[in-house]
Amino acid sequence: MTKVPTSHFDAKATLGDVGQWDLLKIILQFTTPVSRSPLASMDDIMHLPIVTDTAGKQLFLKIDTFVQSTDMPPQMSHYQVGKKAVTAVISDLGAKGIRPAGIGASLCLPRGLLANNAVAIVHGIADACQHYDCGYFGGDLNEGLEIVITPVAVGMADAKKVPGRGGARPGDVLCVSDRLGRTAAGLEILLKGNDCPPNVREILKNAVFAPETPLEQGVAFVEHNFATAAIDSSDGIAFSIGQLATESKRGVEVAVDALPIAPEVAEYAPETVHQVELALYGGEEYCYLWTIPKNMLAPAKILCKEHKWQLFEIGTITQGSEIVLKDKRGESSPLRTSGFTHFAGDAPSS
Amino acid sequence: MTKVPTSHFDAKATLGDVGQWDLLKIILQFTTPVSRSPLASMDDIMHLPIVTDTAGKQLFLKIDTFVQSTDMPPQMSHYQVGKKAVTAVISDLGAKGIRPAGIGASLCLPRGLLANNAVAIVHGIADACQHYDCGYFGGDLNEGLEIVITPVAVGMADAKKVPGRGGARPGDVLCVSDRLGRTAAGLEILLKGNDCPPNVREILKNAVFAPETPLEQGVAFVEHNFATAAIDSSDGIAFSIGQLATESKRGVEVAVDALPIAPEVAEYAPETVHQVELALYGGEEYCYLWTIPKNMLAPAKILCKEHKWQLFEIGTITQGSEIVLKDKRGESSPLRTSGFTHFAGDAPSS
Structure with missing residues (x-):
């Protein structure tokens, strides 16, 4: 494994210059292709067919990050942040008919955050999990400049039944x-x-x-x-x-x-x-x-x-x-x- | 589900005042207990016994966040950031003897980051996955104030064989x-x-x-x-x-x-x-x-x-x-x- 410098864009181009979509196209070239997956390459949930349960269901996974500077209006409470971060990952699985079996969450919090607000975030995560009848199995705690909450949701589903984005037919x-x-x-x-x-x-x-x-x-x-x-x-x-x-x-x-x-x-x-x-x-x-x-x-x-x-x-x-x-x-x-x-x-x- | 204000600490106490460990103790009260798990409550990987595969193995999951302001010395390259973030989650599973089946990663990147540096991070993630013979199945892309990389690693293991932190015996x-x-x-x-x-x-x-x-x-x-x-x-x-x-x-x-x-x-x-x-x-x-x-x-x-x-x-x-x-x-x-x-x-x- 050699340390390869990776140049895909003009040397001075920032993410603000190239935008989300051009970067995503490059990222996709680095990911592992999943054959016979219902999900298109641009889909925002992950399909891990290497994990198959006793009922023949396969593992699907969604990870998404809630970022204070981008996603949190000043009037929003910390409890609401925790709930919304979980709702976002459950939504992606739910649209595909996948019931989440469990949630984990990595919390990145600034040192100056009121301790009770940190607890309120966790309380929101736990309440959202309870609302969607899904376990909250822990995660990780880190320090950073702003609040960054990354829940991950996993669920098992029959891959043959999971609708992707590419199955629509004329007349539907x-x-x-x-x-x-x-x-x-x-x-x-x-x-x-x-x-x-x-x-x-x-x-x-x-x-x-x-x-x-x-x-x-x-x-x-x-x-x-x-x-x-x-x-x-x-x-x-x-x-x-x-x-x-x-x-x-x-x-x-x-x-x-x-x-x-x-x-x-x-x-x-x-x-x-x-x-x-x-x-x-x-x-x-x-x-x-x-x-x-x-x-x-x-x-x-x-x-x-x-x-x-x-x-x-x-x-x-x-x-x-x-x-x-x-x-x-x-x-x-x-x-x-x-x-x-x-x-x-x-x-x-x- | 009511919006409950959560007060566990003194109203003015920050995370800098209470520290990581007191917060973790409170967080644990909000998580779902897993019975007959080899992992102690304070363990840093998650055990989701609800997912069991055909060989009787159960799902284990590790999520951890690499934060620029905390974890990235100025001299570190972006490629190294990607690799190290993945190494950290694989390490936690590996210590328990769990081979990672797949990795997903949520990337939170600042708008001003050089686009090639973003690609270098992804390249590092992909190379680390290849090094540990584990698929890189995608993730999510977000914008934030600093680089925050959150990989999640999943693996299946025989829960009866996974050593926790609590099994040491005198003489070992x-x-x-x-x-x-x-x-x-x-x-x-x-x-x-x-x-x-x-x-x-x-x-x-x-x-x-x-x-x-x-x-x-x-x-x-x-x-x-x-x-x-x-x-x-x-x-x-x-x-x-x-x-x-x-x-x-x-x-x-x-x-x-x-x-x-x-x-x-x-x-x-x-x-x-x-x-x-x-x-x-x-x-x-x-x-x-x-x-x-x-x-x-x-x-x-x-x-x-x-x-x-x-x-x-x-x-x-x-x-x-x-x-x-x-x-x-x-x-x-x-x-x-x-x-x-x-x-x-x-x-x-x-």
């Missing part, structure tokens, strides 16, 4: 598990100090502070083979739509009228254009996006009614490769599929 | 897998700018920059049931000795003369007292400490000779509870078992 119906836009509206209120009607203010802020993810619905949908492809909406629903379309090598037609704008969002943002923007480009919502074959839609709806789960049809997978937004008059315009992206680079348009 | 021989002190000497040279004979300078610096861990030896020792207890030396060998003694509820007698001071350390630090200090209290060495029953020592030595592995006897487990250092004249003095500790708090004396 695009569905989401919740009304949209609350988190994006909440972030505008919190970070830009935007005005908001008092009656919806708490709900919108809470969407940022205390998100939940519909794990049981995700597990049930995969168990029943409802979904041909699945992803969570943590980078914004438009981005997720773009991922499903690109990886499935298909087009998508989304009906503007069908977008389930949350009523609180409509109250906060009276203009339709603003509402649609919030619904499509808000990240951290942790709801699920599925493509469901038409004949599976009826049983999916029955199951949702039975469990009081939400389900909204927002579009259709098409033969082509275009991703379009169709307005009320039937006119189509291209849907921008960029989502939240680190290092100020742009997401690849799909 | 305390052994280490390598000569000691190089890392501590290297850190003094790097961080304090201490003088060093030129002929050993690179070796001592390299112990900090490019440590390795004797994974194969660790796996073989557990496979052959050589060890009643095991731990890696990443927090310093004295700390590890304290952990084995405390968790085993036994005493330890360490012979000063038997400490295998690395020859480069002897050259750097001519005074015996300084050498012993470097050998006992240097962290990040990633060698293993085992307690081996007397009748197992001969076969262990034969195996080591066969594979050119190192093995040094440094002491004995005693009936009592005292942890002592025995000098050449046969006189005993208490061994201070504190190791590296975050937040400036002190490790509990064992």
Whole structure:
């Protein structure tokens, strides 16, 4: 093993210059390929087929980091930080129908942090684990300049049933598990100090502070083979739509009228254009996006009614490769599929 | 799930005031107990018995974070950062005889980092995985104020064979897998700018920059049931000795003369007292400490000779509870078992 200097970019280029996506492409070249995995290379959960249990299920793993400077609005409590960090990793597994068996978390904390706030983070982690009925098995404790919480979630699943991002087929119906836009509206209120009607203010802020993810619905949908492809909406629903379309090598037609704008969002943002923007480009919502074959839609709806789960049809997978937004008059315009992206680079348009 | 404020410490106390150990005790109260686990509650790997494979092996997991401000001397390359971060998690599994099946890593990087340095980190991660014959299955990418690398390693093992920290019995021989002190000497040279004979300078610096861990030896020792207890030396060998003694509820007698001071350390630090200090209290060495029953020592030595592995006897487990250092004249003095500790708090004396 020799110490090889690795030059892939211009010598002076920073991550701010090259952006998240070009770096990710390089990183993928260094990772171990997994053959016959349902997950596309760009998928954000890991599949370790080398671990197979007595029921033939294989190991899936999700690791994600909550960073104070990037992810924690000043008004957010430390308890909420712990819960949200866990919710984020469970969301990625849940969208694929994988029930988390356990959570570990590496905590990196600054020396000046109030000790009770450190405990509050751990309390939040433990409560989130309890909420999703999953063990909290420990982790590690380190010191750093800012709060950095890295939970890892593991779950076992039948790899043949796990829907990736690439399975959508023409005619499949695009569905989401919740009304949209609350988190994006909440972030505008919190970070830009935007005005908001008092009656919806708490709900919108809470969407940022205390998100939940519909794990049981995700597990049930995969168990029943409802979904041909699945992803969570943590980078914004438009981005997720773009991922499903690109990886499935298909087009998508989304009906503007069908977008389930949350009523609180409509109250906060009276203009339709603003509402649609919030619904499509808000990240951290942790709801699920599925493509469901038409004949599976009826049983999916029955199951949702039975469990009081939400389900909204927002579009259709098409033969082509275009991703379009169709307005009320039937006119189509291209849907921008960029989502939240680190290092100020742009997401690849799909 | 209600949002409970969590007060365990004085309202104004920071982590710098309370220290790592008091916080860890509270964290443990929030984690899920694992019954019939070989690992003590304070152990730094996780045991998830809910995942059992076809051979009856269970899932073990290690997550640990490499933080720029705490763990990266200015002279260290980004490639070395990636490799060392992986070595650290593999070391914890290896000490318990668990072969890592796969690695994932969450990368948290500042926007201003040179893009090629980000790639070098990933290159280091991939090379370390290859070195230890373990897949690199991806992870996650985030933005933050400093470089924070969180690898997670998973491995399957027969839980009945995994040695914890609490299995040492009176008469067992305390052994280490390598000569000691190089890392501590290297850190003094790097961080304090201490003088060093030129002929050993690179070796001592390299112990900090490019440590390795004797994974194969660790796996073989557990496979052959050589060890009643095991731990890696990443927090310093004295700390590890304290952990084995405390968790085993036994005493330890360490012979000063038997400490295998690395020859480069002897050259750097001519005074015996300084050498012993470097050998006992240097962290990040990633060698293993085992307690081996007397009748197992001969076969262990034969195996080591066969594979050119190192093995040094440094002491004995005693009936009592005292942890002592025995000098050449046969006189005993208490061994201070504190190791590296975050937040400036002190490790509990064992």
